[in-house]
Amino acid sequence: MYKIMTAGPTQVRENVRMARSQECTNPDLDQEFFDFYRETCGLLSKALHTENEALILGGEGILGLEAACASLTEPGDRVLVIDNGIFGKGFSDFVRIYGGEPVLFTTDYHRPVEVEALSTYLEKDHDFKYATVVHCDTPSGVLNDVETISKILDTYGIMTVADSVAGMFGEPLNLSDSKIDILCGGSQKALSAPPGLTMLWVSDRAFRAMEARKTPIAGFYANILLFKDYYEQKAFPYTMPISDIKGLRTALDNFFEDQEVYQRHARIADAARKALTAGGIKLYLESGWSNTVTVLEVPEGITDQQLLYGMEKDYNIMISGCFDVLAGKVVRIGHMGENADPQKVSETLAALQGTLEKLGAQVSCDMADVFQQAI
Known part of the structure; x- marks a missing residue:
């Protein structure tokens, strides 16, 4: 699974x-x-x-x-x-x-x-x-x-x-x-x-x-x-x-039962965005980022399908592509509900970095490490 x-x-x-x-x-x-x-x-x-x-x-x-x-x-x-x-x-x-x-x-x-x-x-x-x-x-x-x-x-x-x-x-x-x-x-x-x-x-x-x-x-x-x-x-x-x-x-x-549910979502979303931008990954939005999903542009030279397949094959982690006017242009990480968990998001960022680097894209830092420090 x-x-x-x-x-x-x-x-x-x-x-x-x-x-x-x-x-x-x-x-x-x-x-x-x-x-x-x-x-x-x-x-x-x-x-x-x-x-x-x-x-x-x-x-x-x-x-x-x-x-x-x-x-x-x-x-x-x-x-x-x-x-x-x-x-x-x-x-x-x-x-x-x-x-x-x-x-x-x-x-x-x-x-x-x-x-x-x-x-x-x-x-x-x-x-x-x-x-x-x-x-x-x-x-x-x-x-x-x-x-x-x-x-x-x-x-x-x-x-x-x-x-x-x-x-x-x-x-x-x-x-x-x-x-x-x-x-x-x-x-x-x-x-x-x-x-x-x-x-x-x-x-x-x-x-x-x-x-x-x-x-x-x-x-x-x-x-x-x-x-x-x-x-x-x-x-x-x-x-x-x-x-x-x-x-x-x-x-x-x-x-x-989760008394800090909204604060947890906000912390994780903010840390994820900091890690991605520190790694040189471009976010799709200019402002108005939600605390439930982060959308990043697919780097030039690779395709969204290569990125999604690589994460599934090598790391057993599934993230989302997109459709309509954003088809092929972005991928999406969901950090909402049970997914708004520091360990799960850290593993996802590490898998994303490993897949990007395997496909020839450069990442400027250890994104999982930046995330953990920001959280």
């Missing part, structure tokens, strides 16, 4: 794996499971400091992004797509699928969204039902101030859909200090549960917008409104993946 130091999925702790092996019940009929599900959702709300209802959906994190757009978008709706990364731009596809008109606010992919520039833009055009924005755009690792952005949008009555799949649980996020209406997360990133679950936090305003639609939601599996009042009715829209949810619950317990 490879050591997965990718930008998600992340490594999974033993107690999470064991929780998923517990005996199953019938989640459609067992009243105790409805309590367990609601309690777990309550912990999700507590983790992000909000009274907004949290939901767990049976599907990988992308399901949440589509469900948010499916549930809010009606034909002809103008939707502001804040685009400073591949996933940021990707929201436009979901908006278009459900009949909306995506309007892109595109900025430099090498840095975060500038809130002043967004404010200036909105002064001239703010006729949008909702806007989409990504907290940590995983392909580039850029971190956007979604709390502030949501407040700016709210001044114009624009709802916010935020993707924090690769941000939450590794980056501080306080929903009570924001105007985010639908927040999307995934189980396989900093929470370090296996892939397969979407988490959503939904405001009352978002539910009201869904209920006030003039047209039905064009979907079933991506229809958030079907979850409203699930507990009172003791009915889920579809059979819940009970083993996955039990694993998620244990991963949440692990998160709450």
Whole structure:
């Protein structure tokens, strides 16, 4: 088995794996499971400091992004797509699928969204039902101030859909200090549960917008409104993946037990960037680095596939390549959740250096040593 130091999925702790092996019940009929599900959702709300209802959906994190757009978008709706990364731009596809008109606010992919520039833009055009924005755009690792952005949008009555799949649980996020209406997360990133679950936090305003639609939601599996009042009715829209949810619950317990989770992520991310730059490796971003994933440019003279294959073959460590406009140009190290561990990141940097040097690239220092000193 490879050591997965990718930008998600992340490594999974033993107690999470064991929780998923517990005996199953019938989640459609067992009243105790409805309590367990609601309690777990309550912990999700507590983790992000909000009274907004949290939901767990049976599907990988992308399901949440589509469900948010499916549930809010009606034909002809103008939707502001804040685009400073591949996933940021990707929201436009979901908006278009459900009949909306995506309007892109595109900025430099090498840095975060500038809130002043967004404010200036909105002064001239703010006729949008909702806007989409990504907290940590995983392909580039850029971190956007979604709390502030949501407040700016709210001044114009624009709802916010935020993707924090690769941000939450590794980056501080306080929903009570924001105007985010639908927040999307995934189980396989900093929470370090296996892939397969979407988490959503939904405001009352978002539910009201869904209920006030003039047209039905064009979907079933991506229809958030079907979850409203699930507990009172003791009915889920579809059979819940009970083993996955039990694993998620244990991963949440692990998160709450870690009193320095955000400080640990920040220290490791900062030390990793210092080690890479000291080694002469160019980071993709100019500013706005996240604490969950670091993205570095592939040095000239080698390919991303050579680098990825070399690390897997010689060191048994897997990191991520990229896709779309960054395909072949960068590779990504995930240091989130269980991967945000000094020993694991040090081993990854040593493997990266060994592979680069074997491929003929020069590295200016012992990057693992620099990392250990910086940590």
